[in-house]
Amino acid sequence: MNNDKYIYFVLLQSPNGKMKSNYGFKSYSKENGSIAEYHEGRVDRNGDAESYKVTFSRRHRVVPVHKSASGKDRDGEKIMKVDYFRGHPECEGSPNANGRRPKFKEMNADKDIDIALEANKVRREAETLAANLTGENLKNAAALIGKVGGTQKSLKFAVMQAAFHDPDEFLAKVNDDQFKARGFIQRAIKQEVLKREGFIIKFGGSTIGIDEDEAIHAILKDKDLYNSIDKLLKTKK
Numbered sequence: 001m002n003n004d005k006y007i008y009f010v011l012l013q014s015p016n017g018k019m020k021s022n023y024g025f026k027s028y029s030k031e032n033g034s035i036a037e038y039h040e041g042r043v044d045r046n047g048d049a050e051s052y053k054v055t056f057s058r059r060h061r062v063v064p065v066h067k068s069a070s071g072k073d074r075d076g077e078k079i080m081k082v083d084y085f086r087g088h089p090e091c092e093g094s095p096n097a098n099g100r101r102p103k104f105k106e107m108n109a110d111k112d113i114d115i116a117l118e119a120n121k122v123r124r125e126a127e128t129l130a131a132n133l134t135g136e137n138l139k140n141a142a143a144l145i146g147k148v149g150g151t152q153k154s155l156k157f158a159v160m161q162a163a164f165h166d167p168d169e170f171l172a173k174v175n176d177d178q179f180k181a182r183g184f185i186q187r188a189i190k191q192e193v194l195k196r197e198g199f200i201i202k203f204g205g206s207t208i209g210i211d212e213d214e215a216i217h218a219i220l221k222d223k224d225l226y227n228s229i230d231k232l233l234k235t236k237k
Contacts, residue, residue, distance in 0.1 A: 005066055005067055005068070006064040006065060006066055006067065007064075007065050007067055007082050007106060007107075008062050008063070008064050008065070008106070008107040009056075009062070009063045009065065009085050009091070009104050009105065009106055009107060010061055010062050010063075010104060010105060010107045011023060011056040011057075011061040011062075011103070011104050012092070012102060012103055012104055012105060022055070022056065022057045023055075023056045023057075023103055023104070024053055024054050024055040024056060025053070025054050025088060026051045026052070026053045026054075027051055027074075028087070028088050028089055028096070029089070029096070030087065030096050031095060031096045031098060035074060036073065036074075036084065036087055036088075037051040037052075037073060037074040038051060038052040038071050038072075038073065038079060038081060038084040039051060039052065039071050039072045039073070039074070040052050040071045041071075041072075051074075052071065052084075054085065054088075056104060057165070061119040062107065062119060063085075065081050065082050065085060066081070067082060069081035069082070071084075085106070086106065088104075090102055090103040090104065091103075091104055091105060091106070092104070092105035092106070093105070093106070122167050122168060122171065123167045125167070125171060126163040126164075126167030126168075126170045126171050127160070127163050127164060127167070129163065129170075129171065129174060130156075130159045130160045130162070130163035130170065131156075131160065133156070133159060133174075134152075136230070136233075136234065138152065138155050138156065138159065139155060139187060139233075140180055140183045140184050140187060141159050141173075141174050141180075141183065142155040142158050142159055142183075143183035143184070143186050143187035143190075144173045144174065144179055144180070144182065144183035144186075145158060145159065145162045145170075145173070147159075148186070148187050148190040148191070149190070149191070177220060178216060178220075181216040181219055181220050182212065182216055184219065184226075184229075184230075185201065185212060185215050185216055185219065186212075187233065188229050188232075188233055189201070191233060191236045193229055193232045193233050193236070194208075194215070194229065199211040199212075201214075201215035203225070203228070203229060208225065
């Protein structure tokens, strides 16, 4: 890809510093009340003209747009693709913003390049971590995303997909002791090593927490308790 021929638009972080989840649009309202669409000649299953969909995600935070790319608006008039992006009310600097907080912006190569570099770094880190998970660590990571039980291959596939589609959230879960402990507890419940009675979590007839949060605190505090649960978990498939 020749970078000189492209303009890049980048997904912005939320005010709390976290990256927004998937974001996109197929049309938007202009300041004058008219509707903006961008058409590339595609049609839907009914043969009707289909508007181009702009898609950002936590994995793909940067969208390249060719400087010379053009299409048609909903009235059949020529429109430049970069102008379609720039005109969205949630693009920083848009004339149609009307006070709305921007969710993406045109990337300045000097000012915003760190955003793109960090996105690539996070994506590689998440996918490398997922690829290297094995044994009990793999099972606990899979439990964090709701996958309990199954072959090593199916667990590996599940965590790789999570890392691929949402690297930020995956890293936050896998690298945080509270999240890891929650995955451990949830896996133990589903494998019937722990028993849930209402909100109460029990192990061998003894209550280890009046709810999941307290059970997490208990296993983080009591290494012997964690090891006893872990020992039984390792006997499960």
